[in-house]
Amino acid sequence: MKYLLMIYADEKGYASLPPAEAKRGMEAYIAYTEALKNAGVHVGGDRLQPTSTATTVRTTNGKTQVLNGPYSETKEQFGGYYMIDVPDLDAALAWAARCPATHHGVVEVRPLWVS
Amino acid sequence: MGELTDARATADAVARRSYGKLVAFLAARTRDVAGAEDALSDAFASALAEWPANGSPANPEAWLLTVARRKMIDGSRRRRTGDAVADQLLILMDELDDPVDEKAAAIPDNRLALMFACAHPAIDAGIRAPLILQAVMGLDAATIASAFLMAPAAMGQRLVRAKKKIRDAGIPFRIPEREELSERLDAVLEAIYAVFAEGWADAAGTDVARRDLAEEGIFLGRLVTELLPGEPEALGLVALMLHAEARRRARRDSRGEYVPLAEQDTSLWDMAMIDQAEALLHEASRGGAIGRYQLEAALQSAHVHRRLTNAANWAHVVQLYDALFAMSASPVVAINRALAVAEMREPEAALAALDEVAADSRLVEYQPYWAARAALLTKTGAHAEARRAYDVAIGLERDDAVRRFLQQRQSALPA
Numbered sequence: 001m002k003y004l005l006m007i008y009a010d011e012k013g014y015a016s017l018p019p020a021e022a023k024r025g026m027e028a029y030i031a032y033t034e035a036l037k038n039a040g041v042h043v044g045g046d047r048l049q050p051t052s053t054a055t056t057v058r059t060t061n062g063k064t065q066v067l068n069g070p071y072s073e074t075k076e077q078f079g080g081y082y083m084i085d086v087p088d089l090d091a092a093l094a095w096a097a098r099c100p101a102t103h104h105g106v107v108e109v110r111p112l113w114v115s
Numbered sequence: 116m117g118e119l120t121d122a123r124a125t126a127d128a129v130a131r132r133s134y135g136k137l138v139a140f141l142a143a144r145t146r147d148v149a150g151a152e153d154a155l156s157d158a159f160a161s162a163l164a165e166w167p168a169n170g171s172p173a174n175p176e177a178w179l180l181t182v183a184r185r186k187m188i189d190g191s192r193r194r195r196t197g198d199a200v201a202d203q204l205l206i207l208m209d210e211l212d213d214p215v216d217e218k219a220a221a222i223p224d225n226r227l228a229l230m231f232a233c234a235h236p237a238i239d240a241g242i243r244a245p246l247i248l249q250a251v252m253g254l255d256a257a258t259i260a261s262a263f264l265m266a267p268a269a270m271g272q273r274l275v276r277a278k279k280k281i282r283d284a285g286i287p288f289r290i291p292e293r294e295e296l297s298e299r300l301d302a303v304l305e306a307i308y309a310v311f312a313e314g315w316a317d318a319a320g321t322d323v324a325r326r327d328l329a330e331e332g333i334f335l336g337r338l339v340t341e342l343l344p345g346e347p348e349a350l351g352l353v354a355l356m357l358h359a360e361a362r363r364r365a366r367r368d369s370r371g372e373y374v375p376l377a378e379q380d381t382s383l384w385d386m387a388m389i390d391q392a393e394a395l396l397h398e399a400s401r402g403g404a405i406g407r408y409q410l411e412a413a414l415q416s417a418h419v420h421r422r423l424t425n426a427a428n429w430a431h432v433v434q435l436y437d438a439l440f441a442m443s444a445s446p447v448v449a450i451n452r453a454l455a456v457a458e459m460r461e462p463e464a465a466l467a468a469l470d471e472v473a474a475d476s477r478l479v480e481y482q483p484y485w486a487a488r489a490a491l492l493t494k495t496g497a498h499a500e501a502r503r504a505y506d507v508a509i510g511l512e513r514d515d516a517v518r519r520f521l522q523q524r525q526s527a528l529p530a
Contacts, residue, residue, distance in 0.1 A: 088287035
């Protein structure tokens with residue numbers, strides 16, 4: 001089954017890290033991605049630009065509105081994802097638990113819709 | 116007519132003996148608990164139509180499984196299209212190619228794996244016990260709802276949602292690996308204890324649905340100890356439930372009045388059940404891993420010993436409560452500990468200990484807290500305060516017999 005691991009973290013936290021720690025943080029993600037690939041479960045994954053770059057589009061009564069900013073203002077922001085292919089939820093949760101994001105934010109695990 | 120009765124008796128017996136086993140087996144690979152339950156109920160209907168004419172089959176479980184698997188395949192063909200269904204069909208067809216040997220009696224027992232799926236951390240904790248009752252024991256939503264004091268429609272919806280989550284989120288039917296077993300087993304045991312506790316709450320045994328739950332709880336607990344032998348906490352839980360169940364008949368007198376443990380007629384206790392509980396507790400202690408249920412069973416054991424031997428053992432009881440409190444920090448444990456302290460002629464110390472937990476806002480609505488407070492205040496001679504505490508306790512109680520008991524204690528206070 002394919003699962004999306006959605007990473008939510010305080011993006012300001014990362015921005016305020018001293019360079020050495022920020023580098024260590026990046027390296028942890030690189031190693032994690034490598035481990036996913038090595039296990040043959042990695043389908044995809046990307047980091048996103050901060051929410052300051054976000055634009056939201058909604059059509060109400062036929063009129064399209066374009067708004068500056070993310071869909072919702074929250075303490076922790078959606079900042080990146082991994083897509084993995086594993087046998088079941090327990091395997092997905094085991095991978096989520098290894099994701100560096102669990103130490104500075106949360107990882108939401110969702111199965112992909114299958115039709 | 117006789118054939119129909121025979122068929123029905125056979126079907127009932129199979130349902131009692133093997134319902135959970137059949138559901139677990141049918142749902143193991145597709146994880147579709149609802150689909151398995153529907154197919155099985157169709158298979159039971161077919162059995163009642165066919166068995167009276169042709170006689171009950173030699174292996175009714177295998178017969179039901181074969182029919183239910185065909186129904187599941189028809190069901191998935193009807194319901195959905197697309198790749199996922201194709202996959203599911205392949206799984207089901209694959210199983211058909213490997214037909215159940217009608218002569219061999221053994222269907223693999225996946226009930227424990229089913230229980231682990233039902234009590235998975237991804238399933239809302241409040242619905243785990245009802246889900247196990249439905250999937251493993253075959254109880255219907257209305258019966259479960261009445262036992263858990265919930266509206267049947269709401270219970271039905273929550274059960275449907277939970278089963279959908281097992282299927283769609285990919286919750287596996289598997290006994291967890293060693294390193295996570297104890298945590299995951301705790302969730303299963305907690306759900307089983309919740310089943311038992313709902314049954315236990317109906318002390319008078321007037322509500323049949325709830326009285327049965329105590330038995331179902333013990334059955335499920337024993338099932339875990341059979342399928343996962345040697346787990347100290349599972350053994351401890353069964354010991355705890357048997358200890359409590361053994362005293363059922365003594366909890367009310369012939370007029371239906373509440374009888375506290377200290378005044379129970381011990382000749383009404385089921386000594387064979389107490390012996391079993393003690394043996395299980397002993398077996399658990401050999402596992403060398405103490406836990407909540409073993410401690411609670413040990414407390415039951417201590418209370419039973421005190422009553423049977425008339426030898427006060429309150430210091431030991433307080434020690435056990437201390438160990439339990441260190442593990443759970445539960446205010447409920449603190450209340451019981453305070454009552455034990457009071458038995459050692461230290462009501463003031465007990466009252467002070469009770470004040471320490473009083474900050475927990477949940478206790479405002481917790482009857483045993485107010486009853487304990489009232490009892491301790493009575494002992495210290497603070498009669499006016501005791502009267503007020505009894506008022507609150509009486510107002511919070513649901514059980515008529517307990518309410519009358521508290522009212523008697525209150526009116527026995529010196530004016």
